[in-house]
Every structure is written in structure tokens, then in C-alpha cells.
Amino acid sequence: MAELTRKEVEELALLARLHLEPDELDRIGSELGTILAYFGTIAAVDTTDVPPMTHAVPVDLALRADDPAPSLPVAEALRGAPKRDGDLIVVPAIIPGSES
Amino acid sequence: MPEQIEKQTKQTEMERMLETWEPVIGLEVHVQLATRSKAFSPSACEFGAPANSLTDPVVLGMPGTLPVFNRAALELALKLGVATGSQIRARSRFARKHYFYPDQPKGYQISQYDEPLCEKGHVDLIVGGAIKRIKLERIHLEEDAGKNTHVGAVSHVDLNRAGVPLVEVVSAPEITSAEEAAEFMRALHRLVRWLEISEADMEKGQLRCDANVSIRLRGEDRLGTRTELKNINSFRFVQNAVENEILRQIRIVESGGRVTRETRLWDADLGQSAPMRSKEEANDYRYFPDPDLPPLVVDGALMGGILKKLPELPAARFERYQKQHGLAVDDARTLVSDRGLADYFDALVTAHPGDRSGRMLANWMLTELLGALNAEGKEITQSPVPAATLSALIVLVENGTISGKIGKEIFAETYQTGEAPLAIVDRRGVRQISDEAALWEVIDRVVAANPKQADGYLAGKDQLFGFFVGQVMKETQGRANPSMTSDLLRKRLGR
Incomplete structure (x- = not known):
């Protein structure tokens, strides 16, 4: 399996919201390459006619009844919030009008 | 610009x-x-x-x-x-x-x-x-x-x-x-x-x-x-x-x-x-x-x-209302804009005797009932007039017991008080007069009292016909059967 290019490592870092210094980019690039090589080993196995498996246990999805239960108290829910304004969590500005 | x-x-x-x-x-x-x-x-x-x-x-x-x-x-x-x-x-x-x-x-x-x-x-x-x-x-x-x-x-x-x-x-x-x-x-x-x-x-x-x-x-x-x-x-x-x-x-x-x-x-x-x-x-x-x-x-x-609980869908009803009940496109579209409206109309059709009244039912519902509900900011599901009651009122108009005009007054009262349409008609004594002899009696009286207008109409003043209809309605408090009144007046006035 091919080594990751520097650009691919930079993209991965961006997607993971990680800031990496140039030397870290080199180091992580090579470490990720090693990890990818393990997948190369797995990928080498002949899986013709083997259906893809996405779950280790052959069970169907369990469903629950639509019964509401009490929510967390607001103080408890916000205990880990870095910054608050009343009962709202405060984060650095996201682009205006982009709420989704 | x-x-x-x-x-x-x-x-x-x-x-x-x-x-x-x-x-x-x-x-x-x-x-x-x-x-x-x-x-x-x-x-x-x-x-x-x-x-x-x-x-x-x-x-x-x-x-x-x-x-x-x-x-x-x-x-x-x-x-x-x-x-x-x-x-x-x-x-x-x-x-x-x-x-x-x-x-x-x-x-x-x-x-x-x-x-x-x-x-x-x-x-x-x-x-x-x-x-x-x-x-x-x-x-x-x-x-x-x-x-x-x-x-x-x-x-x-x-x-x-x-x-x-x-x-x-x-x-x-x-x-x-x-x-x-x-x-x-x-x-x-x-x-x-x-x-x-x-x-x-x-x-x-x-x-x-x-x-x-x-x-x-x-x-x-x-x-x-x-x-x-x-x-x-x-x-x-x-x-x-x-x-x-x-x-x-x-x-x-x-x-x-x-x-x-x-x-x-x-x-x-x-x-x-x-x-x-x-x-x-x-x-x-x-x-x-x-x-x-x-x-x-x-x-x-x-x-x-899921299949058992699925209602008839809006597009299907839109077509059914036109094909089966003869509704105009706009009326059909209005009815299927909301499930409550369509369900009420269906209830009205079910409650109503005969199956040729689609347009009339839609008219009464969309004009009188929705008009009254909108004036109060109410939804169709909050209508004080059940479909069966509205149908009963429309029956009175269809069979000539009351005129359409009186029907609107009766509707307003039913809407306000919940009283049954027929009970209001009887209490107010507004049954339409469709008895030919009774109408002849009124028409004779009206024409005799207005000889100048009768001559004028005979001489070609068409607009005077409306005057006589108005007089008959006035004499009968609006209860004279309108089409019979027109027919009999034409005979009496000579053209």
C-alpha cells in the first residue's frame, strides 16, 4: 500500500481539526502509512463471494417505544461547556446565516 | 428603478x-x-x-x-x-x-x-x-x-x-x-x-x-x-x-x-x-x-x-373530487390543501342524500362555513356545525323548503347557536312559499297596486320586472319561491 502524500496528511489533519507542525506532519504521515499497511494485509485476503460484514454480531436493530424520559437538568448538561451565556453554550463565531 | x-x-x-x-x-x-x-x-x-x-x-x-x-x-x-x-x-x-x-x-x-x-x-x-x-x-x-x-x-x-x-x-x-x-x-x-x-x-x-x-x-x-x-x-x-x-x-x-x-x-x-x-x-x-x-x-x-392505517392521499382525492363529485379545479384544490377540509367534505358527501350535490356542498362549505370559521380564526376541526347539520340545511334549500338567501341566514344562526336548521326555519316561519295559489294572491295584489309600472313593463321597460320581483319578496318577507315567482309574474304581466 502506498505511503500517504503530505497533502493527504494535511487534509486529514484539517478534517480532524488538528494543527500539526511540519515535523509532526512528516512523523504522522509515516505512522499512518504503517497503519495503512496493516489494512493492506487484510485487503490482500480473497473475499470473492463473501458478503460484506458491517457488524460482528448477527442481530437486528432493537427498537424502543416512543416514551419520553426526563432530560438532564440544564446545570448537569452544561457542566462540561467551556463557556456559557445563561443556559446557552458559547463558542467562537461560526459563519453567520449558516445555521443548519 | x-x-x-x-x-x-x-x-x-x-x-x-x-x-x-x-x-x-x-x-x-x-x-x-x-x-x-x-x-x-x-x-x-x-x-x-x-x-x-x-x-x-x-x-x-x-x-x-x-x-x-x-x-x-x-x-x-x-x-x-x-x-x-x-x-x-x-x-x-x-x-x-x-x-x-x-x-x-x-x-x-x-x-x-x-x-x-x-x-x-x-x-x-x-x-x-x-x-x-x-x-x-x-x-x-x-x-x-x-x-x-x-x-x-x-x-x-x-x-x-x-x-x-x-x-x-x-x-x-x-x-x-x-x-x-x-x-x-x-x-x-x-x-x-x-x-x-x-x-x-x-x-x-x-x-x-x-x-x-x-x-x-x-x-x-x-x-x-x-x-x-x-x-x-x-x-x-x-x-x-x-x-x-x-x-x-x-x-x-x-x-x-x-x-x-x-x-x-x-x-x-x-x-x-x-x-x-x-x-x-x-x-x-x-x-x-x-x-x-x-x-x-x-x-x-x-x-x-402501516398499509392498514394509510389514508387516501391528497392527489387521489383531488382527482376524485373532480371526476366523481364534479367539483371545479379550484374548489378541489382548496379542499385537498388540508386533511381536515377534505375529511369534512367527505363527511358532508356521506351525510348528504343523493350523489349529485357535490358542487352545491362544496359551495356551502367553502363559502359559508369557511367564511364564518375564517372570520373567527378557527380551523375546520373546530367547526361548531357538524357535516350532518350543514347537509340538513342544504337539503332544505334543495327541496325548496327555504330559498338560498334565507338559507344563508339560517346557516348564520345555526353556526352561532347550534340549533337545528329545520327548527330555526319553523320558529322563524321562513318556509319558502311554493304554493301557487298563495303566490297568485300576492302577485295579483302587487300588480294591482302598481298599474303604472305594469303598463311600463308591458311597453318594453324590462328593468321593471325586477321591481315586481322585489315587491313580491317584500310582501312575503323574502319567502316567495324565486323561480315560481318569476314564472307567475311573467304570466300575470302579459310578457
């Missing part, structure tokens, strides 16, 4: 451009499902609750928590799947869609990707008097995100909405005008309310829309570069934003430029869109099957239950 002229100029420019260019539009509509609790955990779903008061460890994405899917969300999504004629997957799958955003504490949204619940359905639009069918690519299940509010240099996050179950309805790119895009939204809005899947209140964000827009030369098969419009959350915005985008793209291409593939935000106040900063959309969602959620299985028993 005055607004009116500007609008007209734009209109003409658009018409000229559309002779050459064909817009191709696909919509992605998110609909919140009306469950009591969230998609994957038991926190309540409720609009307008105090900020961050509807969360639990699953919603907050706490380590060690596991999602358990809500059966009601599945049932509501299946109802929509069946109503849109979709193929339902016996086994569908949840996937993780990864992105970092403060409204999504887990760092991913649970959605469906390569194995959605429903595929290849359709939505029927009412365009003019006809049904136009727009194909759907898919309907899939997912969870909503929290809500960000932007306040100067910071953003506020409320996670009450996070985890609310949604369906995303994706149309095929076969909508060809801004009006049709808005009509698609209306049709979907009508359908989900009809099926009681969602309140679909757009002001509460329960129905939200993104549009993919491109243009191509007429006759061309290949699709042009598309842009995605976000933030178009009203029927009017959909139409304005899409129209604006079609014009923008045609102007770019006609002046030798190329459309850039990008996501644009609609600003309803400015009436224009602007590109989102490209860094913000530099997303690679890295979908993969959610290991926490085994395959979602839909079996025959579940489907049987």
Missing part, C-alpha cells in the same frame, strides 16, 4: 432566457418527525423549551452511551415511504456522517448513506388543474443537529433540537422552474401534514429545504455545474431564491463565464445569495456504517400495520 418596473424588466429578461436555457432543479427537504422523544434516546422533543433543557447523555455524545432507535420514527418514515410509492428496503442501515460543528456534540451525525430506508418514490404536484409527478431518489432517516445562533463575535448553541428524528427527502433533478420548486415544497408539506408525520411548521424549522440548481441549453442531455442553495425555509424563499439563482447562472454563462460549483446562502432580506466560505464546506464526511446500530429490519407485520 421603481420596484414594479424592475420586476417587469426582470420578468421579460427571464422569459427571453428561458427560451434558450432550461433550469434543472433538485430539492433536499428535511422534515422533523412528530415523535414525543428523540430518535436515539428518550429525551423529549418539544419546540420552544428553555435552552439546553432537552438533552441526555446520548444527545450530548457522552462516551459509553449507545443509541437505541425510536420505533415511532420508523413508522412515520415508513408512512411517507408508502405514500410516495417508494421501494422500502427490508434491511437498511445507519451510517455515521462525520463533521465538526458545535451543534453536533458527537462529531458525527447518525444518518443513512448507501442503504437508505426508501428509494425511487414520487411526489404528486398539483400544477394548474393537473397532477405532475416528480420522482424521488430517496428518503432516509437521520437525526437533527442543535441550533446555532450568531451573536457578534460568538455563536450560541442550544442542543434541544439535537437528536430530533428527521427524514431527508431527495427529489430527482427533474424540477424545471422556480414555481415548480415551490409547488414541490407545498405538495410535500401537504402530504406530511396529511399523514400526520409532521406539523411541518416552517417557522419552527420542522420543514427545511436546500436546492440544487443548474442550467443547460434546451435539448442538451448533460447536466450543467450545479450550485447548492441553503437557508430557503419558506415557500416564497424557495421560489425567489431558485429564480434568482437561475438568472444569476444564465447571466454568467451568457457573458462567457462559467458557473462555479459551490454552496450559497440565501439572504431573504437582501433578496440574493452569496457563496459560503469555501473552507467551511471543505467537508469529506467519511461515511461508514454505524457500528452501534445493527441493520434496521422492516418486516411484513410492520408494513401491514
Whole structure:
């Protein structure tokens, strides 16, 4: 399996919201390459006619009844919030009008 | 330029451009499902609750928590799947869609990707008097995100909405005008309310829309570069934003430029869109099957239950009202705009003797009943006049017991007091006089009392006929049978 290019490592870092210094980019690039090589080993196995498996246990999805239960108290829910304004969590500005 | 002229100029420019260019539009509509609790955990779903008061460890994405899917969300999504004629997957799958955003504490949204619940359905639009069918690519299940509010240099996050179950309805790119895009939204809005899947209140964000827009030369098969419009959350915005985008793209291409593939935000106040900063959309969602959620299985028993509960759909009723009950297109369209209206009309038809009164029933219902309800800001479901009572009143008019004019007065009283129409008629003594002898007696008296007018009419003054009708009505307090009165008056007056 091919080594990751520097650009691919930079993209991965961006997607993971990680800031990496140039030397870290080199180091992580090579470490990720090693990890990818393990997948190369797995990928080498002949899986013709083997259906893809996405779950280790052959069970169907369990469903629950639509019964509401009490929510967390607001103080408890916000205990880990870095910054608050009343009962709202405060984060650095996201682009205006982009709420989704 | 005055607004009116500007609008007209734009209109003409658009018409000229559309002779050459064909817009191709696909919509992605998110609909919140009306469950009591969230998609994957038991926190309540409720609009307008105090900020961050509807969360639990699953919603907050706490380590060690596991999602358990809500059966009601599945049932509501299946109802929509069946109503849109979709193929339902016996086994569908949840996937993780990864992105970092403060409204999504887990760092991913649970959605469906390569194995959605429903595929290849359709939505029927009412365009003019006809049904136009727009194909759907898919309907899939997912969870909503929290809500960000932007306040100067910071953003506020409320996670009450996070985890609310949604369906995303994706149309095929076969909508060809801004009006049709808005009509698609209306049709979907009508359908989900009809099926009681969602309140679909757009002001509460329960129905939200993104549009993919491109243009191509007429006759061309290949699709042009598309842009995605976000933030178009009203029927009017959909139409304005899409129209604006079609014009923008045609102007770019006609002046030798190329459309850039990008996501644009609609600003309803400015009436224009602007590109989102490209860094913000530099997303690679890295979908993969959610290991926490085994395959979602839909079996025959579940489907049987859904099929049994499915009501007749708006488009089917729209056609039935015209074909079977002879209604005008506009009346049929009004009736199917709301399930309550259509159900009331059906109850009225059922209660009413004979089957030739469709137009008359629709008239009374839409004019008198809806008029009275609208004046009070009431819904049809709050009508103080049951369908059987309205029918009883219409019967009195149809069989000549009272005139149509008196009927309206009786209706007003029934509406106010709830008293039965026939009881009001008898108490007020307003039965129509259809007895020929009684009418002759009145007519004789009226003509004898007005010899000059009678001569005038005979000499050709046609308008005097109305004078005599008026006199007869006055003498009988409006109770004289109008058509008999006309016939007898003609005989008496000699022409």
C-alpha cells in the first residue's frame, strides 16, 4: 500500500481539526502509512463471494417505544461547556446565516 | 428603478432566457418527525423549551452511551415511504456522517448513506388543474443537529433540537422552474401534514429545504455545474431564491463565464445569495456504517400495520373530487390543501342524500362555513356545525323548503347557536312559499297596486320586472319561491 502524500496528511489533519507542525506532519504521515499497511494485509485476503460484514454480531436493530424520559437538568448538561451565556453554550463565531 | 418596473424588466429578461436555457432543479427537504422523544434516546422533543433543557447523555455524545432507535420514527418514515410509492428496503442501515460543528456534540451525525430506508418514490404536484409527478431518489432517516445562533463575535448553541428524528427527502433533478420548486415544497408539506408525520411548521424549522440548481441549453442531455442553495425555509424563499439563482447562472454563462460549483446562502432580506466560505464546506464526511446500530429490519407485520392505517392521499382525492363529485379545479384544490377540509367534505358527501350535490356542498362549505370559521380564526376541526347539520340545511334549500338567501341566514344562526336548521326555519316561519295559489294572491295584489309600472313593463321597460320581483319578496318577507315567482309574474304581466 502506498505511503500517504503530505497533502493527504494535511487534509486529514484539517478534517480532524488538528494543527500539526511540519515535523509532526512528516512523523504522522509515516505512522499512518504503517497503519495503512496493516489494512493492506487484510485487503490482500480473497473475499470473492463473501458478503460484506458491517457488524460482528448477527442481530437486528432493537427498537424502543416512543416514551419520553426526563432530560438532564440544564446545570448537569452544561457542566462540561467551556463557556456559557445563561443556559446557552458559547463558542467562537461560526459563519453567520449558516445555521443548519 | 421603481420596484414594479424592475420586476417587469426582470420578468421579460427571464422569459427571453428561458427560451434558450432550461433550469434543472433538485430539492433536499428535511422534515422533523412528530415523535414525543428523540430518535436515539428518550429525551423529549418539544419546540420552544428553555435552552439546553432537552438533552441526555446520548444527545450530548457522552462516551459509553449507545443509541437505541425510536420505533415511532420508523413508522412515520415508513408512512411517507408508502405514500410516495417508494421501494422500502427490508434491511437498511445507519451510517455515521462525520463533521465538526458545535451543534453536533458527537462529531458525527447518525444518518443513512448507501442503504437508505426508501428509494425511487414520487411526489404528486398539483400544477394548474393537473397532477405532475416528480420522482424521488430517496428518503432516509437521520437525526437533527442543535441550533446555532450568531451573536457578534460568538455563536450560541442550544442542543434541544439535537437528536430530533428527521427524514431527508431527495427529489430527482427533474424540477424545471422556480414555481415548480415551490409547488414541490407545498405538495410535500401537504402530504406530511396529511399523514400526520409532521406539523411541518416552517417557522419552527420542522420543514427545511436546500436546492440544487443548474442550467443547460434546451435539448442538451448533460447536466450543467450545479450550485447548492441553503437557508430557503419558506415557500416564497424557495421560489425567489431558485429564480434568482437561475438568472444569476444564465447571466454568467451568457457573458462567457462559467458557473462555479459551490454552496450559497440565501439572504431573504437582501433578496440574493452569496457563496459560503469555501473552507467551511471543505467537508469529506467519511461515511461508514454505524457500528452501534445493527441493520434496521422492516418486516411484513410492520408494513401491514402501516398499509392498514394509510389514508387516501391528497392527489387521489383531488382527482376524485373532480371526476366523481364534479367539483371545479379550484374548489378541489382548496379542499385537498388540508386533511381536515377534505375529511369534512367527505363527511358532508356521506351525510348528504343523493350523489349529485357535490358542487352545491362544496359551495356551502367553502363559502359559508369557511367564511364564518375564517372570520373567527378557527380551523375546520373546530367547526361548531357538524357535516350532518350543514347537509340538513342544504337539503332544505334543495327541496325548496327555504330559498338560498334565507338559507344563508339560517346557516348564520345555526353556526352561532347550534340549533337545528329545520327548527330555526319553523320558529322563524321562513318556509319558502311554493304554493301557487298563495303566490297568485300576492302577485295579483302587487300588480294591482302598481298599474303604472305594469303598463311600463308591458311597453318594453324590462328593468321593471325586477321591481315586481322585489315587491313580491317584500310582501312575503323574502319567502316567495324565486323561480315560481318569476314564472307567475311573467304570466300575470302579459310578457
